[in-house]
Amino acid sequence: GAGVSQSPSNKVTEKGKDVELRCDPISGHTALYWYRQSLGQGLEFLIYFQGNSAPDKSGLPSDRFSAERTGGSVSTLTIQRTQQEDSAVYLCASRFLAGGAYEQYFGPGTRLTVT
Amino acid sequence: DAKTTQPNSMESNEEEPVHLPCNHSTISGTDYIHWYRQLPSQGPEYVIHGLTSNVNNRMASLAIAEDRKSSTLILHRATLRDAAVYYCILSLLGETSGSRLTFGEGTQLTVNP
Numbered sequence: 001g002a003g004v005s006q007s008p009s010n011k012v013t014e015k016g017k018d019v020e021l022r023c024d025p026i027s028g029h030t031a032l033y034w035y036r037q038s039l040g041q042g043l044e045f046l047i048y049f050q051g052n053s054a055p056d057k058s059g060l061p062s063d064r065f066s067a068e069r070t071g072g073s074v075s076t077l078t079i080q081r082t083q084q085e086d087s088a089v090y091l092c093a094s095r096f097l098a099g100g101a102y103e104q105y106f107g108p109g110t111r112l113t114v115t
Numbered sequence: 116d117a118k119t120t121q122p123n124s125m126e127s128n129e130e131e132p133v134h135l136p137c138n139h140s141t142i143s144g145t146d147y148i149h150w151y152r153q154l155p156s157q158g159p160e161y162v163i164h165g166l167t168s169n170v171n172n173r174m175a176s177l178a179i180a181e182d183r184k185s186s187t188l189i190l191h192r193a194t195l196r197d198a199a200v201y202y203c204i205l206s207l208l209g210e211t212s213g214s215r216l217t218f219g220e221g222t223q224l225t226v227n228p
Contacts, residue, residue, distance in 0.1 A: 004158075033215065042202065042218035043159065059215070091158050102147070104216060106158030 002026065004107035006092050012113045013082055021077040021110045025094030032075050033095075033104060034067055036088040043091065049075065082114045119203045124223040127193045135188040135222055137203030142183050147206055149216065150177065150188045152199040159202065159218075162188065198226045 005024045013019050025032050034046040045059040049069040060066070064082075069075040079086055089111050093104040120138040127133040139148065150162040163170055163177045165186070170177040176189040190197055200221040 035216075035218075042220050043216070045215040045217065048215055056215070093158070102149070102164055103161035104151075104159075106160070109158050 004092055004094050004105050006090075006107040006110050008110060009108065010111045010113075012115060015084060015114055016081055018078065018080045019082055019112065021079075021090050021112070023075045023077070023092030023094075023107060025073065025075070025092070026096070026105055027073075029094035029096050029105070030072065031095040031104075032069055033093040034075070034077050035091045035093065037091060037109070038088045046077070046090075079112075082112075084114045087112055087114045119205060119219055121201070121203050121219065121222045123220065124225065126225045126227060127190075128227050129195060130192050133190040133193045133197070133224065133226075135190075135201050135203075135224065136185065137187070138185045139203070139205055140184045142205055148177065148179060148183075148186050149204040149206055150175070151202045151204065151216070151218075152197075153202070153221070154196075154199045162201070193224075193226045195226050195228060198224055200224070 004026055007022045011019055030051045032049045035043040036046055037043045047060055047067045048056040064080045067075060067077045077090060089109040091106055091109045093106045095104045118141060147164050147166050149164040151159040152162050153159045163172055163175050165177045165179055169179060178187045178189060200223050202218050202221040204216050204218060206216055
């Protein structure tokens, strides 16, 4: 079946511009996560959505970062006034919260380059 | 989040077993031990998880020490496709609670033909 998809796969933007990154989770998965991975580093948690509960935003690095999840499905991560240190691969993951299913399924990521 | 310690890198030969260690001396009683791996230019991929007992699945085995302060991921016969960064992660992951995964630096596994 279809996995987690993300778009675009690559995004190059100029410093100061806003960007939107999209995540389509696996159908029926109620939990959705955003992480980012800087070059040669491990993954850094950003935000987590679970059903209709308030999202866990504790990993967002600044108020320039925001995310929403519409209709419990698609999620958009928005970075305003991008900075060069925002350059990273942004990864989305989803998970089915029941039935002993523990694994998170990751998308291929969006590589963001801020010039 | 409790911290895990892994070797930065390991090497193996193709078709030989690989034992990837992980230390987690500050693990709490409710922490699950998860292993993910990340192949080059891909998102991480779930490998296995466990709580107290050893676990086996089609990809690997997970051996958990009796005191739970360490664990070992076992790949029974390494293939070239197993070359990846392997992450050992502790998570308060329940069946109905989401819980983030906190990734460390992981172990870069090289598989030699």
